[in-house]
Amino acid sequence: xxxxxxxxxxxxxxxxxxxxxxxxxxxxxxxxxxxxxxxxxxxxxxxxxxxxxxxxxxxxxxxxxxxxxxxxxxxxxxxxxxxxxxxxxxxxxxxxxxxxxxxxxxxxxxxxxxxxxxxxxxxxxxxxxxxxxxxxxxxxxxxxxxxxxxxxxxxxxxxxxxxxxxxxxxxxxxxxxxxxxxxxxxxxxxxxxxxxxxxxxxxxxxxxxxxxxxxxxxxxxxxxxxxxxxxxxxxxxxxxxxxxxxxxxxxxxxxxxxxxxxxxxxxxxxxxxxxxxxxxxxxxxxxxxxxxxxxxxxxxxxxxxxxx
Amino acid sequence: xxxxxxxxxxxxxxxxxxxxxxxxxxxxxxxxxxxxxxxxxxxxxxxxxxxxxxxxxxxxxxxxxxxxxxxxxxxxxxxxxxxxxxxxxxxxxxxxxxxxxxxxxxxxxxxxxxxxxxxxxxxxxxxxxxxxxxxxxxxxxxxxxxxxxxxxxxxxxxxxxxxxxxxxxxxxxxxxxxxxxxxxxxxxxxxxxxxxxxxxxxxxxxxxxxxxxxxxxxxxxxxxxxxxxxxxxxxxxxxxxxxxxxxxxxxxxxx
Numbered sequence: 001x002x003x004x005x006x007x008x009x010x011x012x013x014x015x016x017x018x019x020x021x022x023x024x025x026x027x028x029x030x031x032x033x034x035x036x037x038x039x040x041x042x043x044x045x046x047x048x049x050x051x052x053x054x055x056x057x058x059x060x061x062x063x064x065x066x067x068x069x070x071x072x073x074x075x076x077x078x079x080x081x082x083x084x085x086x087x088x089x090x091x092x093x094x095x096x097x098x099x100x101x102x103x104x105x106x107x108x109x110x111x112x113x114x115x116x117x118x119x120x121x122x123x124x125x126x127x128x129x130x131x132x133x134x135x136x137x138x139x140x141x142x143x144x145x146x147x148x149x150x151x152x153x154x155x156x157x158x159x160x161x162x163x164x165x166x167x168x169x170x171x172x173x174x175x176x177x178x179x180x181x182x183x184x185x186x187x188x189x190x191x192x193x194x195x196x197x198x199x200x201x202x203x204x205x206x207x208x209x210x211x212x213x214x215x216x217x218x219x220x221x222x223x224x225x226x227x228x229x230x231x232x233x234x235x236x237x238x239x240x241x242x243x244x245x246x247x248x249x250x251x252x253x254x255x256x257x258x259x260x261x262x263x264x265x266x267x268x269x270x271x272x273x274x275x276x277x278x279x280x281x282x283x284x285x286x287x288x289x290x291x292x293x294x295x296x297x298x299x300x301x302x303x304x305x306x307x308x
Numbered sequence: 309x310x311x312x313x314x315x316x317x318x319x320x321x322x323x324x325x326x327x328x329x330x331x332x333x334x335x336x337x338x339x340x341x342x343x344x345x346x347x348x349x350x351x352x353x354x355x356x357x358x359x360x361x362x363x364x365x366x367x368x369x370x371x372x373x374x375x376x377x378x379x380x381x382x383x384x385x386x387x388x389x390x391x392x393x394x395x396x397x398x399x400x401x402x403x404x405x406x407x408x409x410x411x412x413x414x415x416x417x418x419x420x421x422x423x424x425x426x427x428x429x430x431x432x433x434x435x436x437x438x439x440x441x442x443x444x445x446x447x448x449x450x451x452x453x454x455x456x457x458x459x460x461x462x463x464x465x466x467x468x469x470x471x472x473x474x475x476x477x478x479x480x481x482x483x484x485x486x487x488x489x490x491x492x493x494x495x496x497x498x499x500x501x502x503x504x505x506x507x508x509x510x511x512x513x514x515x516x517x518x519x520x521x522x523x524x525x526x527x528x529x530x531x532x533x534x535x536x537x538x539x540x541x542x543x544x545x546x547x548x549x550x551x552x553x554x555x556x557x558x559x560x561x562x563x
Binding site: 049050051071074075079081083084085086087089090094097098099101102103104141145 | 322403407
């Protein structure tokens with residue numbers, strides 16, 4: 001077990017920012033912490049990385065206690081923070097070189113910079129970097145110590161789509177080398193692509209904890225298929241299939257929710273009865289759908305609520 | 309390897325110091341303030357006619373000799389009270405310290421690195437000032453070397469304590485700079501840049517004696533004439549190291 005958190009609580013004044021959160025992350029896993037802004041994600045990882053002292057609960061990260069084993073912890077845990085900047089007049093290469101000196105077995109800074117598209121910026125002052133470049137440097141610094149666990153807070157915020165894909169690829173490579181990654185994000189797409197397991201957090205509590213697909217299936221009831229049959233048939237023809245959960249008529253269309261090899265099962269069964277399924281559409285639910293089902297709100301609605 | 313036995317490479321401290329030197333060179337306000345200004349003032353005072361003449365009002369010393377310790381204290385102050393808090397508060401405000409606290413390098417190393425680079429500037433500035441004074445303007449070497457050295461070291465220690473205290477308590481960079489700026493003029497006044505200490509009315513002199521900057525200037529002035537710094541000035545300097553040092557440690561925030 002790389003990380004285990006149990007009954008974590010953090011209170012600011014009267015606000016229970018983190019309210020009894022427990023989860024564990026296996027070695028070599030990418031674990032996503034998802035939720036809207038203000039859900040308590042950042043506070044949770046700040047407790048995990050020793051930046052904040054929890055009011056209650058226990059945390060073990062590679063068997064270390066973030067409060068009492070800080071130096072040892074930071075030698076093996078890389079952290080990327082949401083907001084931190086560097087002196088304007090330091091060059092990218094100098095910052096990488098400085099952070100490299102903190103570790104016994106650091107990564108090759110040139111390789112890392114290359115993987116994050118920063119090769120051409122090594123000789124540039126920090127001040128001259130774009131927001132996305134600063135963000136990528138921040139990710140690079142969290143990985144330069146070849147950490148066994150990397151904690152990344154909103155690492156792709158502010159990146160353009162291509163840069164985001166590059167960072168995702170880099171993380172997958174690093175995960176394949178055995179690094180455990182905790183990823184904080186409010187990007188459902190990012191979590192769906194990268195994470196082995198996700199914790200959906202809202203208002204300081206875990207709403208759901210599963211693999212992305214498991215979460216989607218659990219919340220939305222599974223896969224959805226829509227088609228138009230070439231001729232009418234008895235509902236039971238399909239509803240008796242183990243893969244099918246529900247069948248619904250929508251005008252000429254039929255909408256089926258189920259699991260497993262759902263499309264194959266439907267088409268094969270219909271074909272046996274000389275029925276053709278026309279205009280077959282897979283409706284793949286997303287984590288965003290799962291979030292809406294769980295909280296009754298869209299992520300962007302949450303952001304708007306906060307703006308008020 | 310058992311993770312709890314891993315120690316941060318000591319080379320990291322060297323890198324931190326190296327980076328602080330780089331930044332000081334690239335943003336050379338501190339160098340202007342700590343090296344340029346005092347030497348320039350010394351030359352100006354030296355060029356004014358008769359400042360080198362012994363004066364009865366100044367207890368037989370020349371105006372130039374009385375002013376020299378003030379400028380030496382200015383070198384120390386500009387680095388420790390002006391530059392140090394300015395840089396450290398900026399590091400805290402921008403999250404640089406917080407980011408550092410997530411690495412194996414203790415953020416206290418960055419504080420230490422800042423003290424080191426500022427100390428180096430102080431040493432260079434003091435040597436430069438002394439060399440110009442002695443070579444160009446016939447300044448006599450202090451008659452009590454040991455007393456002079458003790459005075460300088462305690463002056464530096466107490467003013468670094470004040471600087472760290474400002475760095476610890478100033479909520480943001482604006483406040484740190486304003487505090488530094490006000491202290492700059494107030495301390496220089498009580499140190500006797502405009503009105504030499506021997507000419508100060510008793511009230512002013514009492515205040516001067518009991519603030520670290522004035523006590524440091526007084527201790528150096530005594531040592532220049534061959535007297536070991538007075539017990540009172542030593543007590544004042546040591547007490548300010550303890551008090552401001554304690555406040556700095558007590559209230560320092562990394563974020």
